[in-house]
Amino acid sequence: MAIGSVGVATVQARVSLRARVGELLDREAWLGPIFVSPALFLLLLLVAYPFCMALYFSVSNAFIGRPSHFIGIRNFINLWGSDAFRQTFQNAFVFTGAAVGFKLVFGLSLAMLLNQQLWFKRLIRGALLLPWVIPTALSTLGWWWMFNSLYSVVNWTGLALGIMDPPGPNWLGQRYYAMTAVVVVNIWRGLPFFLITILAGLVSIPRELYEAAEADGAGPVARFWHVTLPLLKPVLAIVVLFSTIFTFSDFNIVYVLTHGGPINSTHLFATLARQVGLETGRIGEGAAISLYLFPVLMIVVWAQLRFVRKQAY
Amino acid sequence: MTRRKLTQRIAAHVALLPFLIFALFPFYHMALTSLKQNRELYDRNAIPLLITKAPTLEHYTKLLWETAFLTWTKNSLLVTVLSTFVSLVIGTIAAYALSRLKFFAVETLGTAIFVTYLVPTSLLFLPLAQVVNWLGLGDSKWALVVTYPTFLVPFCTWLLMGYFRTVPKEVEECAMVDGATRIQALWRIVLPIAVPGLVCAALFAFTFSWNEFIYALTFTSSSDQITASVGVTSELIRGDIYYWGSLMAGAVLASVPIVVLYVFFLDYYVSGLTAGAIK
Structure with missing residues (x-):
């Protein structure tokens, strides 16, 4: 009898505990934080914390497997004294400027072409999007082979068409050609993103606006300047901002295609940071190089929050 | 479809062609290279755009069984x-x-x-x-x-x-x-x-x-x-x-x-x- 009553009591307690937990989970002020906490924990441990470490590394003489000491901004001063870093700094802007510029122009033209009535539209769109989907490291291997100094199919075609003089440029062995090659592959990979996003922007422009402009006597050029471009501006801003940060921080293409060479002429911050931080072991200096990506990230985030998200809501 | 619209549509396809080649050629060339015999692959007088000798799967078998x-x-x-x-x-x-x-x-x-x-x-x-x-x-x-x-x-x-x-x-x-x-x-x-x-x-x-x-x-x-x-x-x-x-x-x-x-x-x-x- 006594045992039985104890059993009943625990069952009751269990029921009421479940009911109470259920009730708490029904309250937004409780459920919200519970649902967000796994994501928050992950991002604090593996994003925020490493970021603080990067800040610390950059002002320390950290070296793989050795205790580190605070050395102030000496890493940054040393970096500015090194030719490799100054070259990389310049490369990053040339690379990003050229790649984003071409992607914008080609992406806009392609999107306008695809915004017309076409045969096999879905198929064409699918084909044009393919470079974006395939693993970049692997497709860049294909480009590496295409730019090979002995068997380059690019040079073979150029020679066959009579555009190049034999033996044709040594794409990955000469500095300006190497930069061109790296930019071309980045354009190749990043163009689909521009195309698809700008196309979505074009589709959402109401047809009546074009009809009204045409009725007022505006030609195709005037319609492009006074209807298409102004209405596309928000979309173009998003695309350029996103692409800037991801082009600026690119790693895969340069790592596979040139490893930063010849003589650092294609190094970007990410590839130089890896070379200095891991291959030579100077983590402090490597972290300082990586942190140069941060100001650009801040500008993009600021612009996104300030202009783009405001328009979205 | 009027004649003008048809020409316009054909022109759009022609303009798309270089972009399509640019997007797809690297994949074509990768697949082609992977199917060529070494003799043809490293023959500098061969045409790199096509397979002229018999295609082979030897690179694939090598990849799968030897790596x-x-x-x-x-x-x-x-x-x-x-x-x-x-x-x-x-x-x-x-x-x-x-x-x-x-x-x-x-x-x-x-x-x-x-x-x-x-x-x-x-x-x-x-x-x-x-x-x-x-x-x-x-x-x-x-x-x-x-x-x-x-x-x-x-x-x-x-x-x-x-x-x-x-x-x-x-x-x-x-x-x-x-x-x-x-x-x-x-x-x-x-x-x-x-x-x-x-x-x-x-x-x-x-x-x-x-x-x-x-x-x-x-x-x-x-x-x-x-x-x-x-x-x-x-x-x-x-x-x-x-x-x-x-x-x-x-x-x-x-x-x-x-x-x-x-x-x-x-x-x-x-x-x-x-x-x-x-x-």
Whole structure:
């Protein structure tokens, strides 16, 4: 009898505990934080914390497997004294400027072409999007082979068409050609993103606006300047901002295609940071190089929050 | 169709042609190289645009039986499937909370997720390698399962927040008036409506983690731990001798899972891209 009553009591307690937990989970002020906490924990441990470490590394003489000491901004001063870093700094802007510029122009033209009535539209769109989907490291291997100094199919075609003089440029062995090659592959990979996003922007422009402009006597050029471009501006801003940060921080293409060479002429911050931080072991200096990506990230985030998200809501 | 419209349409196709060649030629050339006999591959007088001698599968057999390619692919699959699943679960509940519930600092948290979504992986890989070592996961594929969610969770959360906002609040409230709890309403009402969003997030998460390179390259190095892209780019290149045929065969084979998904879910990829999927 006594045992039985104890059993009943625990069952009751269990029921009421479940009911109470259920009730708490029904309250937004409780459920919200519970649902967000796994994501928050992950991002604090593996994003925020490493970021603080990067800040610390950059002002320390950290070296793989050795205790580190605070050395102030000496890493940054040393970096500015090194030719490799100054070259990389310049490369990053040339690379990003050229790649984003071409992607914008080609992406806009392609999107306008695809915004017309076409045969096999879905198929064409699918084909044009393919470079974006395939693993970049692997497709860049294909480009590496295409730019090979002995068997380059690019040079073979150029020679066959009579555009190049034999033996044709040594794409990955000469500095300006190497930069061109790296930019071309980045354009190749990043163009689909521009195309698809700008196309979505074009589709959402109401047809009546074009009809009204045409009725007022505006030609195709005037319609492009006074209807298409102004209405596309928000979309173009998003695309350029996103692409800037991801082009600026690119790693895969340069790592596979040139490893930063010849003589650092294609190094970007990410590839130089890896070379200095891991291959030579100077983590402090490597972290300082990586942190140069941060100001650009801040500008993009600021612009996104300030202009783009405001328009979205 | 009038004559003028027809010419216009043909002109558009002609203008598209160079772009199509630019986009597709590298794949064509990769596949071609992987099927050529070495004799033809290294013959400088041969035409590189075609296979003129009999095609061969020797590069593929060499890749599959003489290298650890199958192990790398298995590692890639394990890492990709696990990190996609974990990120999708964490991202879904976070997105639901951030888009639907009112609680302390919800706006700030939403912005924080958006900001981490923009952080490039190449900014943090050096300190993250240290964290991975401290966690005892140095040179292990499990390091990738743990670190890939750092870029997948913000992405999934951000994408799904958009989808959850399109589900009318009234639908959920109706269910709750009928006696369902919030979690039941989420499970039975909101998630089924948001299935296209979940599929889209899963596809992109799968693609991003399959294609990830810098973390895989930094956190793993042993032949039995690396992923397919790292294996093909680093293990198949030994010194100055390149086995171009096998290298291209590896690049082709390791892209197959993504191409298959892509062919079946093309429209999801397009809609996901326009929703702001970019990495």
